[in-house]
Amino acid sequence: MKLNTPIKFTLFLGLILCLHIILYLVISNYLNIYISATLLFTLLMTSIFFTLKYQFYEKIKIIYKNIYKFKGTSNINDFNLENADKEAEDWANQKEEELLIMQKNENYRREFIGNVSHELKTPIFNIQGYVQTLIDGGIEDEKVNMKYLKRANISVDRMINIVEDLEVISRLETDNNELDFENFNIINQIEEVLDQLELKSNKMNISLKLTNESSSEIVYADKNKIQQVFMNLISNSIKYGKDGGTTKVRLFDMSDKILIEVADDGIGISENALSRLFERFYRVDKNRSREIGGTGLGLAIVKHIIEGHQQTINVRSTVNVGSTFSFILEKENE
Ligand SMILES: Nc1ncnc2c1ncn2[C@@H]1O[C@H](COP(=O)(O)OP(=O)(O)OP(=O)(O)O)[C@@H](O)[C@H]1O
Numbered sequence: 001m002k003l004n005t006p007i008k009f010t011l012f013l014g015l016i017l018c019l020h021i022i023l024y025l026v027i028s029n030y031l032n033i034y035i036s037a038t039l040l041f042t043l044l045m046t047s048i049f050f051t052l053k054y055q056f057y058e059k060i061k062i063i064y065k066n067i068y069k070f071k072g073t074s075n076i077n078d079f080n081l082e083n084a085d086k087e088a089e090d091w092a093n094q095k096e097e098e099l100l101i102m103q104k105n106e107n108y109r110r111e112f113i114g115n116v117s118h119e120l121k122t123p124i125f126n127i128q129g130y131v132q133t134l135i136d137g138g139i140e141d142e143k144v145n146m147k148y149l150k151r152a153n154i155s156v157d158r159m160i161n162i163v164e165d166l167e168v169i170s171r172l173e174t175d176n177n178e179l180d181f182e183n184f185n186i187i188n189q190i191e192e193v194l195d196q197l198e199l200k201s202n203k204m205n206i207s208l209k210l211t212n213e214s215s216s217e218i219v220y221a222d223k224n225k226i227q228q229v230f231m232n233l234i235s236n237s238i239k240y241g242k243d244g245g246t247t248k249v250r251l252f253d254m255s256d257k258i259l260i261e262v263a264d265d266g267i268g269i270s271e272n273a274l275s276r277l278f279e280r281f282y283r284v285d286k287n288r289s290r291e292i293g294g295t296g297l298g299l300a301i302v303k304h305i306i307e308g309h310q311q312t313i314n315v316r317s318t319v320n321v322g323s324t325f326s327f328i329l330e331k332e333n334e
């Protein structure tokens with residue numbers, strides 16, 4: 001009989017008890033009453049002990065050993081039945097959490113691959129369309145041949161941009177610690193970025209301003225990567241700015257750190273979009289953003305870079321009023 005239910009176990013213990021009572025009645029006729037009582041008591045205790053040990057304790061211990069193995073520790077010496085339910089519950093919760101994270105990552109991966117192919121499809125089909133038209137005789141037509149080639153070229157540029165951004169993200173994710181820290185003048189760097197974006201801002205009739213309220217101009221960070229951060233934040237402020245607006249880059253003192261803000265008075269971002277803003281490929285207005293050449297990777301890259309510097313990127317925004325992105329960098333390392 002297998003002792004696998006409480007009823008069977010009760011019957012088994014009852015049977016042992018009856019056997020011992022019968023045995024006691026038999027041997028007490030031959031031996032002294034105290035000796036036979038002691039003998040039978042010891043025998044009864046031993047039978048109960050071994051039944052409990054091999055039917056319950058040892059089996060639970062094996063389950064426990066597996067829990068400990070999953071926990072990454074082999075210490076089973078403190079095994080205590082009293083904690084068994086709590087430990088098993090903790091373990092189950094932990095496994096459930098791990099499973100949820102794995103499912104989330106899997107969904108994220110699937111969504112990411114879907115996004116990449118979707119983003120690449122548009123320029124590929126454009127190129128295919130232009131090339132096909134040229135093959136079908138358009139090449140001889142002076143009015144369209146150059147125009148179509150130029151358009152195909154724009155789509156090639158777009159594909160290159162997407163692939164380069166993806167490369168940047170994957171590099172940031174794999175060599176997270178590979179930041180090249182150095183002391184550099186951040187004011188000079190911002191001015192350089194503002195110069196590079198001047199044409200773009202003029203087109204949108206947006207003025208770019210820089211004010212430094214910090215006592216220092218030197219920061220300790222990865223120069224190239226911080227340049228990318230400014231490039232994206234300031235170009236976003238222009239792309240999503242309003243005609244005649246202003247982008248202000250401001251630096252504030254924070255003892256041994258500098259707080260940097262990039263603020264615009266553009267279209268702003270709604271509350272529910274703010275929480276998803278730094279996800280790869282996320283764009284508030286997909287059509288508008290794609291029209292102006294946005295892929296939705298810029299802020300994901302910014303977030304990676306700032307987090308690589310052990311800081312966080314923050315944003316506050318009001319629709320139709322403007323947005324302010326801010327982050328902190330260490331001052332000069334002496
Ligand atoms: N300053 C801003 N004002 C309003 N909306 C913004 C601003 N910056 C970003 N956004 C919104 O956030 C989205 C994500 O920005 P992100 O920089 O990641 O992508 P993108 O500019 O569309 O493309 P990419 O930077 O990859 O060329 C944008 O599409 C836009 O909708």
Ligand SMILES: [Mg+2]
Pocket residue numbers: 232235236294297298299
């Ligand atoms: Mg951008």
